[in-house]
Amino acid sequence: MEPADDQPASITPSRLSTIRRRKSADNKFGTCAPGGQCELHFEAAIFDLDGVITKTAAVHSMAWKRMFDDYLQIRAARHHEPFNEFAHAPDYLAYVDGRPRYDGVEAFLKSRGIKLPLGTPEDLPGRETVCGLGNRKNAIFNQIIEREGVGLFDSTIALIREMLQRGIKVGLATSSNNSEAILNKTGTAPLFATIVDGNVSENLGLKGKPEPDIFTTASANLGVPCARAIVVEDAVSGVQAGAKGGFGLVIGIARENNARELRANGADLVVHDLAETSLEQINRLVQARRASV
Ligand SMILES: [Mg+2]
Numbered sequence: 001m002e003p004a005d006d007q008p009a010s011i012t013p014s015r016l017s018t019i020r021r022r023k024s025a026d027n028k029f030g031t032c033a034p035g036g037q038c039e040l041h042f043e044a045a046i047f048d049l050d051g052v053i054t055k056t057a058a059v060h061s062m063a064w065k066r067m068f069d070d071y072l073q074i075r076a077a078r079h080h081e082p083f084n085e086f087a088h089a090p091d092y093l094a095y096v097d098g099r100p101r102y103d104g105v106e107a108f109l110k111s112r113g114i115k116l117p118l119g120t121p122e123d124l125p126g127r128e129t130v131c132g133l134g135n136r137k138n139a140i141f142n143q144i145i146e147r148e149g150v151g152l153f154d155s156t157i158a159l160i161r162e163m164l165q166r167g168i169k170v171g172l173a174t175s176s177n178n179s180e181a182i183l184n185k186t187g188t189a190p191l192f193a194t195i196v197d198g199n200v201s202e203n204l205g206l207k208g209k210p211e212p213d214i215f216t217t218a219s220a221n222l223g224v225p226c227a228r229a230i231v232v233e234d235a236v237s238g239v240q241a242g243a244k245g246g247f248g249l250v251i252g253i254a255r256e257n258n259a260r261e262l263r264a265n266g267a268d269l270v271v272h273d274l275a276e277t278s279l280e281q282i283n284r285l286v287q288a289r290r291a292s293v
Pocket residue numbers: 048049050051052057098233234235238
């Protein structure tokens with residue numbers, strides 16, 4: 001995998017390369033025990049689920065496409081219009097990725113000039129309402145993961161385990177309503193001291209990404225001020241939420257070759273995979289960012 005071409009937005013490239021050269025313990029960027037670990041400058045880390053921990057972002061994208069293409073074909077036949085398919089970059093990444101399910105349906109339909117009744121979460125999958133279409137997408141998603149399972153990003157799991165060993169509190173914040181099933185399926189639930197997902201959001205009336213509510217709620221649940229916590233996200237709407245929430249650092253994972261968009265929308269550090277960085281580097285970036293604010 002090629003190294004990310006992006007640099008942290010608030011840190012100059014030359015400063016970053018200096019920080020990278022000092023990857024080994026260095027008292028200039030933190031209080032370090034001789035030959036040992038540096039003092040940590042953040043107390044909590046909040047991770048997104050799909051595309052950060054689990055390889056489910058592609059499954060979501062596939063399920064959205066199948067649902068919307070079916071619906072758009074029905075509409076095209078009904079109105080004698082050309083069928084214009086649901087595409088990955090201009091549609092999925094722009095309107096759906098990371099957002100709560102029904103918000104994603106509404107945002108994409110609006111982009112095509114389509115207005116449907118909201119309906120209710122109890123609407124049968126495929127009913128011609130925002131909720132009905134969202135429920136159909138969810139049914140397709142569940143069919144796929146039931147059949148094919150859920151993969152994990154090993155680099156993310158390794159970083160989370162290292163953080164936990166160093167005493168950092170770890171939380172999960174996701175728009176997904178399927179997080180419980182996915183965490184149980186992958187055995188990752190015990191890693192997280194708090195989980196703020198789509199169901200919690202509905203119960204508490206939290207706004208979805210790009211608003212920061214789910215991240216700030218997770219941070220509050222961990223008893224850590226947002227400025228002392230970091231956010232790890234792969235969606236543009238997610239890094240926007242992290243930036244709005246005033247977190248100590250926002251890490252964007254550019255799984256979609258979208259490093260520039262992530263950086264432009266609030267990511268301080270952009271990587272293609274967390275294997276490209278380290279806890280020590282993240283710690284130094286948190287400290288450097290705080291000093292630059
Ligand atoms: Mg995601």
